[in-house]
Amino acid sequence: MFVSLQADRLYERVRSVILPAEWSAFAGDIDAILALKRERNAVILAHNYQTPEIFHGVADIVGDSLALAREAMKTDADVIVVAGVHFMAETAKLLNPGRTVLIPDLRAGCSLAASITAADVRLLRQRWPGVPIVTYVNSSAAVKAESDICCTSGNARRIVESLGVPKVIMLPDEYLAQNIAAETGVEIITWAGHCEVHERFSAADVHQLRAGHPGIVVLAHPECPPEVVAEADFAGSTAAMADYVTRERPARVVLMTECSMSDNIAALNPDLEFVRPCNLCPHMKRITLPKIRRALETMRHEVTIDPAIAAAARRSVERMLAI
Known part of the structure; x- marks a missing residue:
């Protein structure tokens, strides 16, 4: 060969x-x-x-x-x-x-990005006038354009708390919003959007992993259901999970996230044992x-965005980056 x-x-x-x-x-x-x-x-x-x-x-x-x-x-x-x-x-x-x-x-x-449209955001703003709309970056440019500020799974708590208000609308991931609400004193209005990878994990999965692999360290993405995050040893963004493995070097670890994430971290840490009850993202x-x-x-397929939508969406992202 x-x-x-x-x-x-x-x-x-x-x-x-x-x-x-x-x-x-x-x-x-x-x-x-x-x-x-x-x-x-x-x-x-x-x-x-x-x-x-x-x-x-x-x-x-x-x-x-x-x-x-x-x-x-x-x-x-x-x-x-x-x-x-x-x-x-x-x-x-x-x-x-x-x-x-x-x-x-x-x-x-992306199932999460596809769960909400710009029109949906406009209707939410009409229903809750004056309530800031925080939109996860896992969303379309059109949805970002209708929002006040963006967030990531890693900075969502900081963004929500920085607004200094008692109530926010957080879109589109329901579980991320619920997990952030549990960490803050802010009332969060959620949208029923889910990641088809993370929504399939359950607390029972964590219990089975601990029973079958004594001493295993469980890391969960905050797009997982709140009961999964509650059972995990650590919850964080993909970057935070990778940093955790590098820093803490758990002998046996499982990442409650997409399969290739484990493969890519395992390639950098061949001496660690990665248990993989992962879910594939078909997209x-x-x-x-x-x-x-x-x-x-x-030179295909080129991505273009309507200039008006791009300008408004960029403002939402830049407001996040400024915090």
Whole structure:
């Protein structure tokens, strides 16, 4: 099996999570993508839920959705390829309006972002006039544009408390809002939106993990139901979970989140045991090496946002970044 020297060097990063035969099948696309990046002056942003051959093989910037877009601002790239879902590509475009932003598959959506529309936000504002609307960055640009301020799973509590009001509307993730409400004295009006990955975890899952794996450390994303977060040893954003593993180095750990997150952290920590009762995100998995290669070859699919929507959405994001 032939693997190029370039791909061979990259394989050292993922040896513990990808078999040699699998890597051999990836090598041709990896070499082509690396060459196309140089030709196009492009960078690839890969979310934590991307598969290891993308995350460790071709990505230039990795992390959670907002961090990707912000880090891209520091580069001199002409083209940004987002290995993630559509709202992430929109956010990258919002913060990098002068760059060409591509998403390899237009069908890479998000159940959470799809749960609410701009019209829904306008109706909520009519029902609760004067109540600030805090919108999770896992939402469309149109929804961000109708909001007062954005938040991430990592800064949501700080954003809500910074407003200094007794009541806020927090969209669209119901469980994230409930988990933040439990940490604050603020009344939070929620929206019944859920992430199809995180909503499937239950407190019973945590109990079974502890029974079957004594001493296991359970990390949960705050998009999980509140009863899961209550049973976990630590709850935090994807970045916070990765930092926890690196800092605390639990001998046996489980991440209640998307499967590839565990794979990517395990590749960096091959001496730790990762138990994986994970759930796959079908939208993230639409992004593949061949599709990234095709995006760079054809410069498709370009992400554009109506200028009026972009200006309003950017204000909501910038208000968050200023706090």
